[in-house]
Amino acid sequence: MLSYTEENYIKALLRLTLEKTVAGTNELAAQLGVKPATATDMLKKLREKQLIDYEKYGKISLTLEGRKKAMQVLRKHRLWETFLYEKLGFAWDEVHDIAEQLEHIQSEKLVEKLDKFLDFPKFDPHGDAIPNAEGEIKVFFTQTLSQIAVGNICRMAAVKDNSATFLQYVAQVGLSINEHIKIISKQPYDALTCIEVNGKQSNVSPKFTDNIFVVGENE
Amino acid sequence: MLSYTEENYIKALLRLTLEKTVAGTNELAAQLGVKPATATDMLKKLREKQLIDYEKYGKISLTLEGRKKAMQVLRKHRLWETFLYEKLGFAWDEVHDIAEQLEHIQSEKLVEKLDKFLDFPKFDPHGDAIPNAEGEIKVFFTQTLSQIAVGNICRMAAVKDNSATFLQYVAQVGLSINEHIKIISKQPYDALTCIEVNGKQSNVSPKFTDNIFVVGENE
């Protein structure tokens, strides 16, 4: 079982690795309000416990196990935030500090009962997704590239079709996850869509645009 | 602010001093699952913080401040137990261990909102009274000595009248808080009640029996 402190370290690492590319010791220490020397000590300990991959002077990343543990803390945090907001009537901005304490309560059964009591919420009061019991965030995309109007910009979120030929085609037009896409025009005659990715324009078929999940820019 | 550990010590002391006469170091240590030496150290620390009265080799008691703090922890414990039982559907015997963790969450506002959410419960799922925000357990006695039938035994809980003459009268018949009282007989003619306290019988008036709160023996 992880200590309160260890949980806070892996949670901070999760946040850093989600938001930015890689996490460094100073950044981690700042996030937690401790000195870098302290963080270094804890990093060694977390490595011993196989929660992170780390070599001295190198970059830090969570192992699968570490990430799962961190996500479970995040799950508790967001469920408690939802409880405080929805059930107890706390304001939007008051819930975080209390949830920081509640997220360390150890009881799987409590978490599951709380989840049920809240009617299995998918998002917390800030709109952030709540991980499931296995520590995964399932994001269900509903909008495909074909639904975006001419002139708008969106961002690629996922693909429906995972075939090699399709993925090669996707790469060929310069697309990848999070890449921006602008809809230049749509041809009424042959139903092709002209998209622009990184300054490069391509004409693609409905078969293509129907298989790309996107999110709008105004999120 | 008290540490998690300090809170546990004063809570254990509260339990011991409520249940038994005086608390000793060994007993306290046993209650908390630590060695007596550890308890001694902590007792010094709690004395420094003016939470207990204590001299070495002497008996231990909570100060008013210490008692208040302990009662506030107990309040949180019992409110959370009520929440787990009433709202989350936990069983009677599952709530204690989780409440042991939840009772240490620091947020006055949380406690008050939880209290309201639970509709200001007076008793927890085990039937124990929940202290108020000031750390007091208000017990409302409803039964007076005059309502006890002949032949029954009850126990003195409190008095309605606090006048000196009444209290002297009470002492004179051998009564004090928690003292047992047996109703020997009631005279229809002059409405006097014959009571027995510690083997001593006295005839008392309705004015007397109406001003003594009692609890039945079958609690």
Added chain:
DNA sequence: TAACAAAGTTAGATTAATCTAACAAATTTT
């Protein structure tokens, strides 16, 4: 009342988490 047992304390060590100060490695700038 002297001896024994129980209760409580002290001294010294350990562990987890932290710090400061000094040092080492990596990166950026000139």
Added chain:
DNA sequence: AAAATTTGTTAGATTAATCTAACTTTGTTA
């Protein structure tokens, strides 16, 4: 590429809470 800056580590100390082992006080019993 040498110098300067940033980043990260090590060594040694501190605090809170705990332990064991030895000792002291108090209370009980023969």
